[in-house]
Amino acid sequence: MELAFWLLDITYGVIGNTPELRLFGITDDGKRVLVLDRSFRPYFYVIPSGDVNAVFNNVKRKLEGKVLNVEVIKRKMFGNEVDAIRVTATIPEKVRELRELAAEVPGVEDVLEADIRFSQRYLLDMGVKPSNWIVVDQCEEVKGNYQVDLVCLAKSRPRMIEEHKLPSFRVLAFDIEVYNPRGMPNPDRDPVIIISTMTKEDGVKMFVVDDNKNDAKIIREFLDYFRKYDPDIVVGYNNNGFDWPYLVNRSSRVGVRLALSRMGNPPEPSVYGHWSIIGRANVDLYNFIEEISEIKVKSLDRAAEFFGIMKRSERVLIPGHRIHEYWDDKNKRDLLLKYARDDVVSTYGLAEKLLPFAIQLSSISGLPLDQVGAASVGARVEWMIFYEAVKRGELAPNREERPYETYKGAVVLEPRPGLHENIAVIDFSSMYPSIMMKYNVSPDTLVLGDCGDCYVAPEVNYKFRRSPEGLYPGLLRILVESRRRVRDLMKKYPENSPEWVLLNERQRALKVMANAMYGYCGWLGARWYRREVAEAVTAWGRNLLRTVIEKARSLGLPIIYGDTDSLFVRNISDKVDALINYVNNELGFEVKVDKVYRRVLFTEAKKRYVGLTVEGEVDIVGFEAVRGDWAEIAKDVQENVAEIVLTTGDVGKAISYVKSVIDKVKAYQFDIDDVIIWKTLDKSLNEYKVLTPHVAAAKQLVEAGYKVGKGDMIGYVVVKGGGAKLAYKVKPYILIKDIREVDVDYYVEKQIVPAAMRILEVLGVKESQLMEGKAGKSILDYFS
The missing domain is CATH 1.10.132.60 (B family DNA polymerase, thumb domain)
Structure with missing residues (x-):
C-alpha cells in the first residue's frame, strides 16, 4: 500500500544484526503511524593521501570480515573532485571502532562523516526532512507493540512532497511544582506536589498530592492520563532543564516507571541537551524565548505577557523559593493552585504562538521538531547545509577544535550623545546574505592562488570564483526564492486564515535561516568554517556601508549613528527616499525604513541607546536591564x-x-x-x-x-x-x-x-x- 504521513519523530533500533529506522508520523486522516525501514546501513568515508587503489586495498584487508562493503567513489571536497573510499558497516554501533581501525591504515589522510547520527544520516540520504509530508509508495502492514494505529514495513524509499498544510496535532502542555523547604529541590528527597496539564480538548487538569505528599500516586495518575490522551507534541517551559529530569528521577525514586513514549520508555536525555520522548515531540518553549531579545527577563510570566497571553497583574506570582510556604499554609494553598494553573495556561498559550514557527524551522533545517529549539543556531544552519552538500556530492569536513581568532568586523559609527527627535532607522534587508549571493562567497569558491575570473573582496583581497555557484550562495538562493514563492502564495488566502498563518510562519523561518548563514560562516564550531569567507563578507559590508554614508552626506542627510547594517538618520522624508532609491537601484541592495523613533537617547558608548518609537514602544539596547547580575x-x-x-x-x-x-x-x-x-x-x-x-x-x-x-x-x-x-x-x-x-x-x-x-x-x-x-x-x- 501507499502511505503518506507528516514526519513527527525518527529513531532507530537494532533487530538481530539489522538496523531498523523508525519513522513516527500522522496521516491526513489523523492516524498515528510508524514506518519501519530495514534497508539502510551506516557508512563513512576514508580519504587517501596517495594512490587511491593502494589505500583501498589496505583498508579492505584491514576491515575484512568486519564490514559489508568497501568501494571507491567520486566526491567533492571544498568544490574539488576527490577519490573517496566508502566503508559500509553492519550496525551503527560498529562505526566508531571501524573509523579508528581505518584511520590506522598507511596512506589514509582523513576519515569523514563517521560522526553523523544514524537516523540523521538516513534522512540526509533519503532527502527527506522532519515536519514535512512524506510518501512511501510501497509499505507492508506488520504487527508491532507500539502506541500507534498502524505499523508498516517500507518496501521503497521514502520521498518528500511539498504540502503547505499541517495534520491535526494533539498538544499537551505540562508543568510541575515541587516542595522545596531547603531551597533548590532534590528529587531524592523533595516530592512533586502538583502536576498541571492543559490540552485543547480537556482544558486544565491538575494532579495534586494529599497532605501526606504522596507523589507516587499523582505521578501514576499523570502517567495514565498522558497515555490515554496520547499527545503528539508535549510542551513545557524549561522542561528540558528542570521538569523532565526532575520528574524522571523522582519517579524512579518512588518506584514509578514513567513509560510515556510510544515505545513504552521513559523520557531520556538526548542531543543538544533536550529530552526525547520517542514517537512524540517534546518541545521546550524556553529555548525559543531565549532567542527573543525584546524579552529582557526570560521568565514564563513575562514571556506570556509579551505575547498577550496573560498580564502579570492578572495572575498569581509566587517566587519559586516560596512554593513550600504556600503549600504548608492551607490558607495560601488555593493561591498556589491558581499559580500552577496560570503557569500551565501560559505555557499552552505560548505553544500556540511559538509552535507554528518551530515547526517551520524544523521543516527547513532538517532537525526534528523536538531538537530544533534546543540546537544552536549554528547547528540548525549546518544541517540545512548538509542536505545541500549531499545533493551536490560534497563531503562534510570533520568538526574540529579551533583556537579563538578575531577579524575585522562591521562598521560601527560613534553615536552623537544626547536626545534626538524624529529619527529614521534605515535597515539593509539581509545585507550579508545578499553579499554572499552577489559575490559567490563560499568555502568551495575560495581561491587561494591566482584567479583569472574572480570577485576580489575589498581590503582583504580574498578571491572567489564567479562560477559555478557555491554551496552557500546556492543554498541562500533556494531560501530566498522559496520565501518569494511562499509570500506570493500568501496573497491567495485571507489574512490570519489558517493557511495564511502557516505560510507566514514559513516565510519568517526562511528569512531567519537565510540571515543566520553569515553567523555560521564565522562560527568556530562550523564544519565548513573558513575564516577568509567571514572576513570577506564583513569587508564587503564595510565597503557598502561607507559608500551609503558618503551618499547620505552628499544629500545633506544628518547621520546620528550607524551599526553593521543600519543607519540612524534625521527623518527628512525626501532625502531618506533619495538615499533608499540610490541603494536599491544603483548599488543593487535592498534597504527600507525599519522604524521611526519619536525620541531616541544615545550615550557616548556604541550599541547603547533607548528609543521611543512613533507607535509608543520603548526600546532599550545595551543597558543593565538585560544583564543578570x-x-x-x-x-x-x-x-x-x-x-x-x-x-x-x-x-x-x-x-x-x-x-x-x-x-x-x-x-x-x-x-x-x-x-x-x-x-x-x-x-x-x-x-x-x-x-x-x-x-x-x-x-x-x-x-x-x-x-x-x-x-x-x-x-x-x-x-x-x-x-x-x-x-x-x-x-x-x-x-x-x-x-x-x-x-x-x-x-x-x-x-x-x-x-x-x-x-x-x-x-x-x-x-x-x-x-x-x-x-x-x-x-x-x-x-x-
Missing part, C-alpha cells in the same frame, strides 16, 4: 526611567521617581525578592579560585546543609557588616531572617543610582540630584 529593583528603575524620560519629556519627573524609590528602599519598603541578585554556578565550587559573591553565598548554603552544584542558580543579598570585599557582605536570600539585615546603602549607591544614571547622565543629571533631590530641567533643554 543586577537586582530586580535596579532593572525596574532603569526601564521606568527610560520610559518616563522618553514618553513625558520631563527629566524632573524621572529624578523624582528615582528619589521615591530610594526613599522606599531606605525605609525598607520593599520585598526581599526585589534585591536578590542571581548568578549561575558555571563550575563546581572547588574549581573556583577567586571568591566571588555568588560563590561565597553558595558556600554558606553548603554549610547550612543545602546541596549546591554546577548549574545551580544562586540567589544572594548584600547585607550589612562584613569586610570591604563584596564577597564578605553577601548572604543567601533563603537564610535572611529579617529584611533589615539588607544593606540598603549598597542597593542605593551601587545598583539603583548607577542604573538610573546610565540614562540620566547623558542629560546632564548629576548623582547628587538623585541623592539630594535638586530640581531637574525639561527634556526640551537637552535636544540635540
